[in-house]
Amino acid sequence: MTSPSSDTGAGILRLHPDGTASRGSRILGIVVLVSVVVFLYVALVASAPDKSLDAQGQLVRIMYLHVPSAIACYTAFFVTAVASGMYLWKRTMGWDALAASSAEIGVLFVALTLLTGSIWGHTTWGTWWEWDPRLTSTALMFVLYLGYLALRRAVLDPTSRAKQSAILGIIAFVNVPIVHYSVDWWRSLHQTATVASLDPQIDGLRLFALMFGMVVAMLLYVWLMMHRFRLAFAEAALEAKGLDLALAERRAEARADGGTVPPSVKTEGAS
Amino acid sequence: MGVVLAEASAWTYVTASYAITIGLLGGYSAWVIQKGRKVGKQLPPEDRKWSS
Numbered sequence: 001m002t003s004p005s006s007d008t009g010a011g012i013l014r015l016h017p018d019g020t021a022s023r024g025s026r027i028l029g030i031v032v033l034v035s036v037v038v039f040l041y042v043a044l045v046a047s048a049p050d051k052s053l054d055a056q057g058q059l060v061r062i063m064y065l066h067v068p069s070a071i072a073c074y075t076a077f078f079v080t081a082v083a084s085g086m087y088l089w090k091r092t093m094g095w096d097a098l099a100a101s102s103a104e105i106g107v108l109f110v111a112l113t114l115l116t117g118s119i120w121g122h123t124t125w126g127t128w129w130e131w132d133p134r135l136t137s138t139a140l141m142f143v144l145y146l147g148y149l150a151l152r153r154a155v156l157d158p159t160s161r162a163k164q165s166a167i168l169g170i171i172a173f174v175n176v177p178i179v180h181y182s183v184d185w186w187r188s189l190h191q192t193a194t195v196a197s198l199d200p201q202i203d204g205l206r207l208f209a210l211m212f213g214m215v216v217a218m219l220l221y222v223w224l225m226m227h228r229f230r231l232a233f234a235e236a237a238l239e240a241k242g243l244d245l246a247l248a249e250r251r252a253e254a255r256a257d258g259g260t261v262p263p264s265v266k267t268e269g270a271s
Numbered sequence: 272m273g274v275v276l277a278e279a280s281a282w283t284y285v286t287a288s289y290a291i292t293i294g295l296l297g298g299y300s301a302w303v304i305q306k307g308r309k310v311g312k313q314l315p316p317e318d319r320k321w322s323s
Binding site: 015016017018019020021022025040044057058059061062065066069105108111112115116119120122123220224227228230231233234235237238 | 281282285287289291292303304307310313314318322
């Protein structure tokens with residue numbers, strides 16, 4: 001079942017014959033790796049500590065992780081909502097696999113947002129956690145999408161799993177704008193947007209580190225999506241093959257018994 | 272002396288944040304790649320549309 005070695009490239013672009021990598025994903029992976037190294041240099045070495053009025057000092061470096069993680073999770077959940085809507089419209093498993101893959105990566109990024117935010121909060125506010133509107137709505141977003149992933153594991157039938165999780169994928173997205181605007185709508189301990197305004201509160205290399213961090217997070221999201229989507233697609237194909245095989249075996253058993261094939265088995269399989 | 276200690280303490284939190292981020296993202300990436308190879312092995316090459 002392996003591809004010919006000539007198809008798998010050479011040197012740094014050589015691909016594992018069974019894996020989810022393609023030439024495009026390998027090139028993007030290299031770009032991500034180089035970008036991460038440059039980002040670490042800018043964020044940890046080249047950029048100066050914050051010495052403004054509300055000086056964060058060295059702690060400002062946590063922001064270069066925290067904000068890009070938050071942007072990446074918003075993007076991931078937006079893709080989940082759009083793919084869920086597309087599934088309900090088109091009813092093709094590719095959209096379901098896309099929604100599920102993006103939700104899983106989004107959960108990873110929201111976990112990072114909460115963790116880095118908690119560390120930052122401990123050092124600047126003196127507390128690991130506060131039931132503040134931004135923090136609470138972010139925690140709710142984390143729990144909602146964990147629920148989405150749990151639902152996908154709980155429902156065995158692929159079609160009803162896809163339908164139910166598509167509905168939840170759209171409903172859960174309602175919370176995302178609430179998370180984002182919570183600092184404007186309610187009195188919050190959390191600071192307001194750092195760079196969305198025309199007069200950002202940071203500049204120079206610090207602003208570059210933050211913006212470049214966002215670019216790296218988005219590149220990483222795309223690279224992870226390429227692999228996770230292909231994995232989800234392969235799992236769905238195997239599941240469909242397994243169901244087809246089980247149905248074929250059941251039909252053969254029914255014929256061997258000399259009886260008629262039950263109506264429940266007269267379907268065209270999982271696809 | 273106090274400033275030096277505060278600076279060292281700040282770097283501890285910064286290092287912890289970067290270590291957690293790199294650890295989680297690296298761990299997840301490795302898991303996806305590894306599982307992809309495992310699942311891909313069970314799939315005939317014609318079903319692996321990305322490798323064509």
